[in-house]
Each structure stands twice: as structure tokens, then as C-alpha cells.
Amino acid sequence: MTETVDVAIIGAGPAGMAAARDLKALGLRVLVLDERAGPGGNVHASALDRPQEAASVLGGDYARGVAEARGFAASGVPARYGCSVSRVAGETIHYLQHGRLHRITAARLVLATGAIERPVPFPGWELPGIMGAGAFQLMLKQSRVVPAGDYVLCGTGPLVLLMACQLLALGSRPLAVLDTNSEAAPLGIGLSHLPTLARNAGAVAKGLSYMARLRLAGIPVISGVTRLEARGSDAVQAIRYTRRNGSSASLDVRMVLFHEGVIPNTQLGLALDCKHRWDEHERCLIPETDAYGESSRQGTFIIGDAAGILGASAAPHSARLAAMKIAQDLGCRLDDEAGGAVEAARRALNRERRFRAFLDRAYRPGLAFAAPITDETMICRCEQVTAGALRQAVRDGARGPAQAKVFTRCGMGLCQGRICGNVVTRLIAEETGLRPRAVGGYHIRFPLKPMSLIELADELPMEEPVDEHIA
């Protein structure tokens, strides 16, 4: 018989953990599924791997996140780790754990699948040695790994500066920080958002302190970078950058860590045919949700960064709104305080939105939004499809990602277009003159992550049942 819960939550990051705790407190049977070995998501990854004290080397936010994740693990909220959702059909969720397919049914589904780094194709970005700064930060959290050899950090946004400081704290020095922010005067933006900044003084102070620490350490921050080009045969050997004033230079490096912010991880929602819209400001697909986070697929809620980037501090508020609505839908008796809690969550979320609006204006992805994509730039790294090949597909008649995919194999690889999807939508829109909204996105197929034939056939010999709770 299939195991049944009231609510299944996909993702044990800040949003998923908060939703699960709220729903359990409201008396519902919940189950959290996460691909990682423990709670915390990307932002608080590897929270359980080390003693709490060891987290502080990566900064106060990480240490607080680690404490939160440890608290969640100890709270007894049912959660299973190492679980990869392979298919959702109606109320049934099929997932793979330890090489074996399992399924549960849930009356409500909460997608708390978080964010992915914004993919930014520039010439040579597919070379080994170039990776997302966020991806590298995960390794840093897991294993305290630092780059070997000379390296640069490139991009824009708080994470780039934070990482530079984290690396410094671990005794590693980047050659330089190449700042690709296309907003030449972030301080001017700050002035027009003064009330918001005042209310988020802590976050602002953090940003300023990162800059001060880099300056103190003598790390050059090269601003106004408008183009990047990586060179190398088997791996990156040099990064060439061009600045707003037209000057350019090259640095010999073994590694380039790149980051221009994050975008929602929409893969599961797209696979479930939840309606998405093209966000002109962030230039990516974002799920359409109501005030409580419910998507166009009835009973499926999308919360946290998966619903639109607001950051870890906003996640518990969107989680609370969804939890309250789900509890009401499932017939829980809510007390008088519930209405107040909804209002408080809404107010808090609005405060986060205003701060995010400031961040989004103060840190504009200079490469992703403003740099033209040259024909030789790789768009689909999985299938090695260049922008030129994609443009040729449009000339051959493709008007959308589905036809462009069959013409070029773009998006047919291991990642199923998770990386190239938004760039493809943008390129096709540019080439056809259609609006990105009309171009649309990829149709995502099951299984969501690769699985072996024997796993799919479900013909592995039986194993011992796995533990429900990971302490």
C-alpha cells in the first residue's frame, strides 16, 4: 500500500524546513524530501557535517543557518534525505533513494526547490576551471576546499564579495575581483531607497564590511567589467576582460569563479505544467502563484526562492502563508492568532521585497543582461550547441524552444535545459522579434534526474528499509 501524508514538501532549505515545521505544528502529517544528505539547502549546505562552532569561519549568516538546520534535524519533523524526485503524477510522488524507487501520495504538494545560479554564457565559459561561485561555495561549505593556483572572482552581487571574504578567512587570496555590475553608481540607487536601507541596516552594513575587508587585504576590485572571454585549450589559462571605458587586459588564471545572482529553480514546476511567466526584470521564467503561493496546478504550492528570488530570510514568511492556506484547505481549525500570523508574514514578505528591489537595482548583471552573445559562445554545454547554431535553427524556421531543441539538440542533455533554458528563450526572442513570453520555455520530461534502467524497472533486490529521521 502506498504511504500517504497530508503534505509532501520537496526541498529542505530555509523555505521547506519552515513550511514543514509550520504544517506539523498545525497538526498535519508532513514529509520532506531532499536530494542532499541533510537539511539546509544550498544556502546552509552541510549544516550537520561539522560541530556548530566550525561554521563561524564562513560568517555569521552561515552559522545561524547551520543552527537552524540542526534545530530542524532535531525537531522530529519527518524528512528523508538523498531522495531525488523522479516523477509526480496526480497526488503520487515517485522518488529515488539509495537506488530504489519509492512512492508516497500527498493531498498537497509544496515545491521548495530553491534557486540555481544564473547561467551567464560568455566565450569560453564551458572550459574546465570555470564554475559558478555559488557551486564552488557549496564545496567550500562541504569540504573547506579552496582554489588551487591563481584565480579570480567575477560577477556582481553580495555573494561575490562574501565569498571573497570567506576565501580570505580560509587563507586563500583571489588575484582580483572583476565586478560586472552594470549599475555604475550603486550608492546613488541606495539614496533613492533610503527608507528601505534604514530598515535593513544590518544587511547593508554587511555589504560595506565585505568591501572594507577586501580593501584591507589589498585585493583589487576591478569595476565596470562589460565583457569576459576565457581562453585555454584543455582548461582555462587566461581570462580577458573589457571595461566600460574600452580598456582591456588579461590575467593568467587556473580558475574563474563566476556569479551574477540566482534565479528560481523551476524544473519541477515546469515538468508539472504549472504556469510560468517571463519576468522582464530578472529575465527568467517565474512560476505564477497566488498570494499564498498556490500555483496554477491546484494543490501545488511554490515557496521560497523557487517562486521568485527573495533570499533565505524571506523564505519562512512565504512558507507560513502557504502553510496557513494548506491547513485551512485541509480542514484544520485555525485559532484567532492565525489571521494575525498571516498578516505578519505578509508584512515581512513585503519588507523583503522592497529590500530585494533595491538589491536588484543596485547589482545589475552586466554580462547576462547587457553583453551581446557572440555566435561562437556555447549555449548548451551538455550537447555543445553554440549561439550560432541556435540562430541558424531560427533561420531554419524554429520559433520556440521545442522546435529549436529538435533542430539542434539544445537542451536535450543531462541537465534537460536547466542551464540553457532561459538563455534560449532570450536568444529566440531576439532573433524572431517575438516577446520572450510568447517564445516560452522547455517542456521538462520525467525522470527529472537521470536514473538507471534497473532502477526505473524497479527490479533491484530488496534492501533493508532506510531510517526515517536523520539525527
Next chain:
Amino acid sequence: MNTSHKAEIAVIGGGTVALSVATGLMRLGRQVVVIDEGDGASRASRGNFGLVWVQGKGDMLPLYTPWAMGAVEIWPDLAEWLQDFTGIDVALEQPGGLFLCRSEEDLALRAKKMATVAQNVRGAYSYSMLDNKALRELVPQIGPDVAGGSYSPYDGQADPLRLFHALHRAFGKLGGSYLPGAGVKAITATARGYRLETGCDSIEAERIVLAAGLGNADLGRMLGVDIPVKPVRGQILVTERVPKVFDLVMEQARHTPDGTMLIGGSWEEDSGHDTATSQEVTRRIASDALAFFPFLKRVNVLRSWGALRIISPDASPIYDEVAPDAFLVTCHSGVSLAAVHLETVADWVDKGEIPAQMADFGLRRFHRAKAAAS
């Protein structure tokens, strides 16, 4: 915003069948417009398995067998022309093909079907039924528990996506006009042919070709003609890249020129127009694949998809002038038949006279079948 277009011939549909006929007509010097739906069109050409296949075809309509044999015979010319003209290698291989049967029951059914086909064409048809031992002599990787299969020397494969792309490129390069968007919403007969409305475009054409797959049923209704095509869903798995190990092509597994392996399939008559995949069917396909090819067990499945076959009551193509200057071209096997669609079928639409070998593919055969049944 309504734009008017004029063309000698309007081909309705944007898949492999439509583009084959349209490209053939362009090669004959006709001025052609292809009217397609948008990117979200339900499109068999995008889900195709890529067999260039003869065995088994024609068990319910004997003339389909020689038609299919003729089609694969001239396929190499098409592949060569596409390579020269578009630069796209459609990766045609015709080494012969196998149909695998996991159980003895399946094998008995297959033997009966192949015997029926062979009897229909009276001897000019080569095939053999194989038991497990004979099968494994041909393909040693096949599992020990597979009952057997059928072999035919006519069969092969091509990459259906490259074919689809090459046809689009060839059509454009020949100067054809491609109108993707909403598809055809209304058809009106005029003094000089037909007017087609898409909602944003209005197209006047002397002749029209209905080549819209399952959409032909709707197009037929606009002309007052019953076109009996039904969707039959097939689900397919695709694996990560694996080294090529088979010399033969198999109906259940095909190694693509890109290195991935396609594994099929299913025959689902009650799926309606839903192209979704299901846990139950993909699990069964994976289970069959393990029996057929045990060495694949640790190979990763990257995706699955569902696509809708376009099936007539006798699972054979329909070619008919369903109204004056309105030509219906519909079939399940758009890849296998691509070369004859580009040649013989385009010629028929161009001249308006049906060649003898196509004459009995019309809708009349279903009326006769109905009359005989009642």
C-alpha cells in the same frame, strides 16, 4: 492584424509528412506555403523513433507492403540529396532489422503477422523468424530469456530529428514560405481554390494539402469529410551516450548517431491526445529493455516522452483527393515513407492525377469495409 498571402499550393501541417510533400512540390517548381501551428504543436515528428521500416507493414492492407518497400529503396537518394543540399547528414543506415519478442505468446503472434504479410505479397518478401539461439547469433548482447524475434533485410534507421531539420532547411532554401502560428481555423472553397484562415493570416491557394497528422480530422470536418485518424500513444526512453554495439536495427532499441539509445515502446489506444508519460508504462519498457539487453542495466535513462501515432483503421496511409484540389496525405510512418512522399506523392499533388500504385489508398476502402461489415 490580418495578413493576406497567395500561393499555388498551401500545405497544412508542419511535421515530417507536410515538409516532405512541400519540399517535393518546391523541387517541381511549385510555389508553396506551409501553414504550421506554434511551438507547442502536438507533433509526432518530434517524438519519432526513427525507424526506416518495412517488416510488419501491410498486414491489414496488402498494397502497403510494396509501397513501403519502394519507399525504403529510394531512401538513400533522399539522404544523399539532403546531405548535398542542406549539409545535414540524416544518418541513414539500412543493415536489416529485428523485432524482438520477450514471450512465446508474442513470438507466435509475430510469426502469424509476418506470415500474413508474406502471403499478401506472394513470395516477393524476405524475412525469417528466429528463436533465441538464432537471435543471439545475430546479436550476442540479447538476453537469454528473450523468446525470439523476426528479421527482415529491408529495415534500417535514420535520425528523425535531423531529417525533420533538413526538410525544413531544404524547403526554406528552395524559397518555400513557412507560416508558423495558430494553424488553420477555417477553410472556404473559392472560385480559384481555397481560402484558409489562421486567425492572423488569410491564405489563398489553388490547391491545398491536408498533412496535419491528427489535425487532419478537424481539417476534414471543415470540408465536410470524415477522416478516420486516431491517436495511439507510444512512450520512449532515451539513455545517456553509450558505445555503439549493435549492427542491426531493432524495433525496441535504436542507437542514435549522437550516441544515445532510444528504447521503446508502447501502443496505447486509450490515451486520447495526452502526450504524457506514465510510471507504469516507462517501468514496463525499462523491464522489457533489461530482458532484451541485460548489459544496459546500469545505463542511465535521461528522459522519457510520449508521442501520438496517427493511426487509420487499417494502420496504413491514406492518400485521397477528398474534395476538388484538396489532397489528403496522412500516415503513421512519416520517416519510413519520407522519400516517396517527396517524390511520388508530391508528383500526384502537382499533376492532380493519382498514380496506379497509390489509387487504392483512398478513403473509399473504409466505406467498403463498413458496408461489408453491416
